[in-house]
Amino acid sequence: MNSSLAQRDSINDGRTQYSVAELSSLLEAIGRGDRQAFAQFYDATSTRVYGAVLRVLRDRGFTEECVQDVYLEVWQKAPSFSRASGSPSAWLVTMAHRRAIDRVRSEQSRSDRESRYAMLDDALGTPNDASASFLDRRPVMSALGDLSLRQRECLFMAFFEGLTYAEAADRMGIPVSTMKSRIRSALANLRADPGIACLAE
Template identity: 50%
Template sequence: MFAHIPFHHGLAEAGIDVTTLTQVARLPLVTAELDALLRQVARRDVDAFAAFYDQTRSRVFGLVTRVLRDPGYSEECTQDIYLQVWRTAENYDPAAGSPLAWLMTLAHRRAVDRVRSEQAASTRESRYGAASMEPPSDHVADTVILSEERRQVTECLASLTDTQRECIQLAYYDGLTYAQVSERLSANLATIKSRMRDAIRGLRRCLGAA
């Protein structure tokens, strides 16, 4: 007599949220997907990096924005985080946690470093000349390192072609997906991926030599 009742209706009648159940069932698959992508990124697979970026950027940007509370700084910090992912993906250890946990830990640390560097800069400006009130040396080091990294990135971006730099700008500064970049530039997706691949390789060579 119950054969005609849909399975989902039966779950709802039992007080089970089908949407939540579906999301929970999806979690292991999402983790497996991100794990596979991160392993490919460690092997310098640009397409895998693009997919990893598309699947995780909104969470990273959301976390960074909550810490920094400034859209401009948040965009810069998010770009720095994904450059760090590209450089250090091989350091990810599945035994220590999920790919998303690794990424969010990295993102939080980077955002906190940015806050510290900005606070250190503000302290130096407001208390300039008062030696007893100088910021701690580790904060000064953070500021110098982040400033130097940004300078290197800016110089390396200038070494790219105009089309490559435009793709990087749209994807990493403006937060567009590769598909959206394709639409914005009226170029097919394969062309955009090729430009991004060449641009990232160029940045990697430049930053590695810097």
């Protein structure tokens, strides 16, 4: 590696300039279980990792949690790092970006599930008190039986399997808009069923 490339790929932690070779050596030491090397590597790179993750998540709390996950992964995967496979900074930033994207998808999936459960509660008229556990659920099952096979499949995938709209649509081989339309139609049918309406009383 020539000196100009090494200079471009070095990291400055505000106190010390670390070259590619030095960062590689630290990672190799981490791979052998060297905690001091890990602390030094963290000090040298955490500012850059934090910035990369924050650009994706745009939330400081989530970013701090994600950065912790990144460095846990560094500790676990350092033994597999190879100088031949690329620079330490590229290896680290790729890892951080992947973790951030995973966090975005996880939060979106959680938000989708909460929205679907809220829709289902509204459709079924689920009571807010403890009496809900004693309700006869047979009207619900009967109403579900009156739906079309496609509507039931969509509801079960979305509400009971916890799939996102996109995941359920992909499984059925239909557009996401069609999946959402079928679920809305199924919920409308449930709301119109007198057996379901009595649950809210």
